[in-house]
Amino acid sequence: MLKRLWIYSKEMYPVIPRLLLGFIVFGEIYFIILLNNGITDFHLGVQEVVGGFTVFSFLFWLRIADDLKDYELDCRLFSERPLPSGRVKKKDIITLAAILITFTTIINFIFMNNFGFFVFLYTYGSLMAIWFFMKHKIQKSLLLAVVTHNPVQLILNLYIISFTCIKYDLEPFTLINALALLTLYFPALIWEVSRKIRAPKDETEYVTYSKLFGYKKPVYFVLILTLVDIVTNIILVWNLSTLSVILLVINVAWMTERFLTFIKDPEKYKIVDKVERYTYIQETIMLITIPVFLYFGRIYFF
Template sequence: MFGRLNIYFREMYPLLPRLGLAAIMFFEIYFVLLLNTGVRDFRIGFQEAIGVFTIFVFLMILRIADDFKDYETDQRLFPERALPSGRVHKKDLAMALATIVSISVLLNLFFMNNQGWFLFLYIYGTLMSFWFFKKDKIQNSLPLALVTHNPVMMILNIYTITFVCYKYQLPLLSLPTILLAFTMYFPSLIWEISRKIRAPKDETAYVTYSKLFGYQKVTRFVAVITLVDIVTNILLLWKISLLGVLVLIANVLWMMVQFGQYIKDPTRFNIKERVERYTYITELTMVVSVATYLLMRMLG
């Protein structure tokens, strides 16, 4: 079983990179929120480690749940993947999931300060994995699947936000918390849509947003979301790094050019790859700006 799980995690959920991603997601929200609310006395300890672990586990849950939900479809369209190919068994993933989820639940219930929000996150994730008991209706509607499933990423962000607010006695509802909930959610929404945009000649039996609505309309929609996203980033970074703000502006202008070129000629490049590059630069700018600010404070 462990050999098969190693195959799965290596191909579908690389553990160390995903743990690093979880840490970035957690501490980006953590420090951006504190710096925007005037908190300068940071107390990082065991709870923060649990927070990172919880995000890591939840992203794993989403990955495995998707493989379970799409098993029959993947057997037809992606038979080379670890689970549909038979190189990994459903029982292997179920046992691994049960073990790591149990650990995550116990850690949160005994040591964290936002148990209610944690339970809400896991309950929503569980309902989502069962298609909210409306599988036939949701599975056959790409927009409905997006509306019901993608918001879980915002709930994951709120999990971190509530932990920070409770720990440092900050208001749950404020401009920084609202902006953070959205600025950390929009990249997942943008990526989820853009990965299902294809040029007309590249469309297959796989259902995409471009097939349903036309690649031009969907690309324009993603462009609008991208602009809204960058506004939230700029507002949060304004007090931390003006240089970072300039990088964000340059990056989004570059991305708008890419959207325009793709609308004119979708055969030039894969828009998902350009969106991923834009997202990496945006998030890296946020992380580096915050890290630089904290480092300067330590040295000063």
């Protein structure tokens, strides 16, 4: 079974990169909130490690749940994947999910100060795994699926924010916390929609937004989301680095041009590839802002 799980993780959820991503997601929200509240005396310890691991573990659980939910569809459209191909068995990933959830629950109960938010997060994730008891409706509707499933990123962000506010005795209902709640939600939604936008010649029986609405309307939708998202990022780093503001504006200007080019010529490239590059640059700017501010203070350009 271990060999099969290695195959699964390697192809579907590479452990090291995704573990790093878990700590990046946790750290970005954690430090952005603290710095915007004027806190630079951080009390780092095992709780932050548990928090970062929880992000990794939860997203791993969602990956497994998606593969189990979409098994029949994947057998038709993505037969080369580990589970549909038979290289990995259902019981393998079910066992892995059980171990992950049990271990993550135990360490959160022992070490974290926001166990109620943890339970809320995993309850929502579990409801997603069973289609909120409405599989016959949600599975057939792309819009219902995104409306019911995508908010889980908000709940994951809330888990991080709640821990940070409780640990440092911060006011929970603030503009900064609201923006932090959204800062990694919008990129997730933008990516989710973008990966289901295709040029007309690339459409298959797989249901996409471009198949339902044409490729132009979904692109305009993600363009608007991207512009709204960048506003939340700019507000969060405004008091930390105007250099970061400039870099964020340059990046979103480039992405806007990519969106408009795709609208003119949808066969030029896959829009999701450009969205992923944009997101990596955006989140890198946000992350680098934190140590630069701590070391140099606010860098003024205007």
